[in-house]
Amino acid sequence: MMPDNAIGQLRTGFPEGAPSALDLWKKETGIEVEVVGASSTDIFTKVMQDVTTGDGSIDVYSGPWNSTGDLVASGGALDCTDYVTKYQPDWGDPERGVSTKEVEQLLYTYNGKYYSFALDGDFQTWYYLKGLYEKPEVQEAFLSEVGYELRTPDTWEQVDAISKFFTGKDFGYGTMYGNGNLMSPFWGLSTFYMRLASMDAPNYYFFDEDGNPQMNTDLAIQCTEEHVRSLEWSPPDALTFTFAESFAAIWNCRTPQSGTYTAVGKFGDGYNADGTPKSKSTGMLGCHGPVGRVVGDKLVRRSALYYSITSWVSSKSANPEAAYLFLQWLSSTRMFTWMVSNPSGTFDPFQQANLVEPFVIDTYFPYTTDAIPASIETGVPTLNFAGQSALDTALDEELQAALTGQKTSKEAMDAVQSKWERIIRRQERNGIRDAIKASRASWPTVVENI
Structure with a gap:
């Protein structure tokens, strides 16, 4: 079972004339793999349905990395x-695998045991319209209005200043909206978690050391107020966006910046086979490092790992060792590097071997592959333990209530705190506090002196 938008990288050969990954697997092993597709937002619901009612015909589950804890708690993952x-x-190979032992633990383990097979690099990456920022008339207008030169931002304060400046202006591409970050249900949690994680040094942890939520502190409420205010500079339909609509907004020069998934350049920059540009932003895109905030004498930049296609061997599989070996082969640094260079799907690079492969660089453009390591280095884990779905849903509902003016930021975060406390109590039997404590080891601690 695999998200629909990733299946092309399994079934389509790349480059032209090469076999597909599945064809190569069958040639080398004689084993045929049938792929069952599902939408990216529905796939984990289908996984859990199979866990409870399935007959063992699904050997490999896939879905968001964040869902690992819920799947393990249900007994569905091997x-x-x-x-x-x-x-x-070879996931942890020092030269070809992920960059650190901590990242290996983050992507492939749960509570110290290997359940997950990482097939994606969804550490949120910042894209911007470099060609627009460099226009003299844009530079002059920004300096005059904001009081300093327009450059790529280091802090959320600067992101918001850029968002405010561009909103309502037309620099030859139509009226723009400055905030291209995801704000919608489900998808917008990545934006909120990045902003929240940077509220303290070395991190603002979503839970304290005993596993208690920290969602209605002064800092969390301040973060929510900033997040809600940023909606003023978002496209009018931003609360309905999936990642696809957010990509389209920057491709169409409707918005100048977005901290989002790493495939923006792959699908929107460059030229089609007939020589036409893929989008209005062809030749204009760039990436910059993660943003954060100044805390004392430190600059805390934080990205976040959110969604990120992950596979698991089904506990019901009649062929568990073969399923494991298929996933090890698929996620190995050689196979995955070849597969992720294929532009026909949404698996994104994250292993060191991926980021130096010419095919991958050609597909993603150097500005993206150069930026990804900083996003990984500063990437915080979002929620990934038993109860994650309930916790994220509770936060999502309250954030949307604040964004739509139904509640103040304080009222919303007070409600989140209460809901999260109840969920934690219900999940005690599934070891949620131990999982929360264990997850701290995978949080980044890198900060910059200023």
């Missing part, structure tokens, strides 16, 4: 630690 010990995947 603990593959013994297979990892036996077959020694």
